[in-house]
Amino acid sequence: MEENMDFDKSNFVRNAYVVQDYSAIERLNVLDLHKMIQNLPEVSKLVFNLYVFEGYSHKEISKILNLKVGTSHWHLSRARTLLQAKIAIENKPAYSAYERK
Amino acid sequence: MSANEFDQAVRDKYDELDFPFKKENWESLRHEMDFNEVVYQKKWPTKSIAIAAAFFIFCSVWGTVLYNYMNKETEMATTKMDETKEKKIVDQLLGDEIEARNNPNSISALSKNFVKANAYTKYLKRPLVNPTAKLVKPTYASPALAAAIVQKEIQSKISQTSEMTPSFPNASEANMVETKPDLLAAKHAFLSNDRFKDYPVTLNANVSKPALQLGVVGGIGYAGQNINGYLVGLNTSSRLGKKWFLDGTLALGSSRESFDVHHVQIAQPNALASKSPTEASTTFNGNIYYVSFSPGIGVNISKRISVTAGGDVQRIFRNTVESETPIYTNSNSGDKTSVALGGPISISDWDAGLKSKISYQVAPQLNLSLQYRYGLVNLLSGQNDLKLKRSYGLFTLQYNLKKQELKENSDKVK
Numbered sequence: 077m078e079e080n081m082d083f084d085k086s087n088f089v090r091n092a093y094v095v096q097d098y099s100a101i102e103r104l105n106v107l108d109l110h111k112m113i114q115n116l117p118e119v120s121k122l123v124f125n126l127y128v129f130e131g132y133s134h135k136e137i138s139k140i141l142n143l144k145v146g147t148s149h150w151h152l153s154r155a156r157t158l159l160q161a162k163i164a165i166e167n168k169p170a171y172s173a174y175e176r177k
Numbered sequence: 178m179s180a181n182e183f184d185q186a187v188r189d190k191y192d193e194l195d196f197p198f199k200k201e202n203w204e205s206l207r208h209e210m211d212f213n214e215v216v217y218q219k220k221w222p223t224k225s226i227a228i229a230a231a232f233f234i235f236c237s238v239w240g241t242v243l244y245n246y247m248n249k250e251t252e253m254a255t256t257k258m259d260e261t262k263e264k265k266i267v268d269q270l271l272g273d274e275i276e277a278r279n280n281p282n283s284i285s286a287l288s289k290n291f292v293k294a295n296a297y298t299k300y301l302k303r304p305l306v307n308p309t310a311k312l313v314k315p316t317y318a319s320p321a322l323a324a325a326i327v328q329k330e331i332q333s334k335i336s337q338t339s340e341m342t343p344s345f346p347n348a349s350e351a352n353m354v355e356t357k358p359d360l361l362a363a364k365h366a367f368l369s370n371d372r373f374k375d376y377p378v379t380l381n382a383n384v385s386k387p388a389l390q391l392g393v394v395g396g397i398g399y400a401g402q403n404i405n406g407y408l409v410g411l412n413t414s415s416r417l418g419k420k421w422f423l424d425g426t427l428a429l430g431s432s433r434e435s436f437d438v439h440h441v442q443i444a445q446p447n448a449l450a451s452k453s454p455t456e457a458s459t460t461f462n463g464n465i466y467y468v469s470f471s472p473g474i475g476v477n478i479s480k481r482i483s484v485t486a487g488g489d490v491q492r493i494f495r496n497t498v499e500s501e502t503p504i505y506t507n508s509n510s511g512d513k514t515s516v517a518l519g520g521p522i523s524i525s526d527w528d529a530g531l532k533s534k535i536s537y538q539v540a541p542q543l544n545l546s547l548q549y550r551y552g553l554v555n556l557l558s559g560q561n562d563l564k565l566k567r568s569y570g571l572f573t574l575q576y577n578l579k580k581q582e583l584k585e586n587s588d589k590v591k
Contacts, residue, residue, distance in 0.1 A: 101186045106193045113187075119523070128184045129191070156180060159187075 100167050112162045116155050123148055124155035223494045226468065230429045234409060237393050241578055390414045392544070396573030398432055405569060406432030412575055414475070424485045424534075426471045434498060434556075435462045436565050461522055463498030465567075467491040471532050481538040489532040489550055498522050524556040528567060536575070544575040 101109070113121060122141060126132040127148075132140070134148045141148070178186070391413050398406035410428025417423060437460050473487020530553050536546040552566035 101183075101190055104190065106190050109187065109190055110194075128187060156183060160183065 100163055104163060104166060108166065109163075112159055112166075115162075116158055119143075120151040120155040120158070123151040124159075127152050227429070227494075230468070233411070234393075234429075237411060241393060241576065244578060388416050390577055390579055392575045392577040394426060394428060394573050394575045396546070396548075396571050398430070398569050398571050400432070400567075400569040405434075406430060408469075408571060408573065410469075417474075420477045422475050422477070422483075424473045424475045424487065426469070428469050428471075429467075430469060431464055431466050432567070432569065433462070434465055434565065434567065435460060437461075461498045463524075464495060465498075465524070466494045467528070468494075473532065473534070475534075475536075483536045483538075485534040485536070487532055489530045491528040491530075493524065493526055493528055493556075498524060522557060524565070525554065527554070528552065528556055529554050530567065542577045542579075544577065546573045546575060547571070548573060 113124065116124060119141065123137055123143075126137050126140065127134070134145050134152070137143070137148045138145045143151075391411065393410075394412045395409045396407065398408065400406075408428045408430035410426055410430075412424070412426045414425070415423045469489055469491040471487060471489045473485045475483050475485035477483045531551045532548060534546050534548040536544045538544050548571035550567070550569055550571065552568045554566065556565045556567065
């Protein structure tokens with residue numbers, strides 16, 4: 077356990093949910109991906125679209141959506157996390173995400 | 178794959194999309210862009226409301242203190258007036274006493290016995306049975322002083338008048354002298370006399386609550402087995418009838434909210450790849466600040482106990498709760514690893530629920546209450562599987578600005 081904790085935590089946080097297999101996205105139907113993005117929580121979806129597709133910075137997004145910059149970061153991270161989890165589910169449909177305890 | 182690579186992969190994937198051009202779609206889009214107004218989120222002036230509420234509570238508390246101080250001054254003045262009235266009554270009693278000595282067979286001799294008996298009740302401290310009415314609660318500013326004055330002055334007057342009328346008449350002698358019709362006439366004349374106009378006795382006195390009551394409320398909240406918050410505010414109640422009343426509370430409060438979330442981890446984090454973690458759990462915590470309005474209808478089930486039921490609407494100011502470090506659990510070996518992941522979860526601005534309250538009046542101006550709030554709304558906006566409904570208990574203390582008053586159902590003794 078000690079050995080496993082010896083890593084760059086911030087980098088790990090960023091990549092905690094990252095899908096390991098690049099081909100997972102390649103295999104995905106673009107319409108399914110579009111549906112997944114559409115099903116993201118409202119604010120996270122907006123931040124994701126503005127950042128990834130429109131090319132806005134977090135500072136600009138925070139002004140547009142009246143958010144703090146940190147919140148914008150968090151929403152983007154959350155959108156990625158959820159999206160990657162959904163992509164992973166698409167590849168392994170046996171699991172379900174965000175299950176209430 | 179880094180985050181940037183992931184973003185690029187998503188963008189690349191979208192490049193595969195081939196949108197067929199349709200003129201009507203473009204027209205529709207242009208129409209929407211022209212006519213859709215930009216809706217800005219209306220923000221509540223949180224600071225202003227908090228300052229106004231604090232100022233209001235400050236004024237209420239000081240108003241209460243001043244009100245009580247002025248009441249005390251009034252009571253002191255009333256006490257002085259009562260003493261003056263008692264002296265007048267004593268003089269009247271002495272006058273009757275002397276008249277009775279001089280004219281043993283007069284109406285005054287008959288009435289004197291009754292008045293004398295009334296005077297004795299001051300230091301006997303028990304009600305006197307009146308031929309026509311029941312004296313419930315004689316009120317004197319200082320019964321002991323009045324009794325002492327009566328005794329002293331009567332004795333001095335007796336010593337002065339003893340040479341004139343050495344024999345003291347009693348009621349039996351008077352009754353024997355008077356004939357029966359004369360006695361009834363004398364009683365009637367006595368009862369219709371205005372001698373008791375200043376006599377501080379009320380008949381059939383009942384305790385009643387004021388029609389409109391204002392109070393200052395403060396309390397603490399319980400959720401589970403812990404104190405999770407506090408509440409300070411104002412309460413008002415308005416009587417609807419003999420038993421029913423309307424009740425409303427406007428309060429500023431805070432509560433600590435905490436709930437657990439359990440994730441099923443699909444993708445394996447790099448550092449834990451060898452451990453094959455499959456689950457992650459975390460606890461979200463946050464202090465919520467709110468202004469609540471709780472209208473309700475209540476019933477007095479006894480003189481001191483009342484029960485109220487109604488609704489509770491809350492405007493929440495702090496709209497995020499933050500998570501603690503999640504714990505990843507290895508499903509195979511049970512090993513646990515903490516990873517700093519998570520962030521704030523947004524919660525709704527408004528909350529609604531049902532509220533019930535049972536109150537006990539411990540003093541004329543002080544009520545103790547136990548309340549229970551049942552949350553109806555899921556506060557976690559945008560969450561399908563997570564639920565946070567705020568149900569908790571409250572223990573409150575209420576200080577009423579108005580005292581309970583003695584209500585007179587009949588006139589004073591005449």
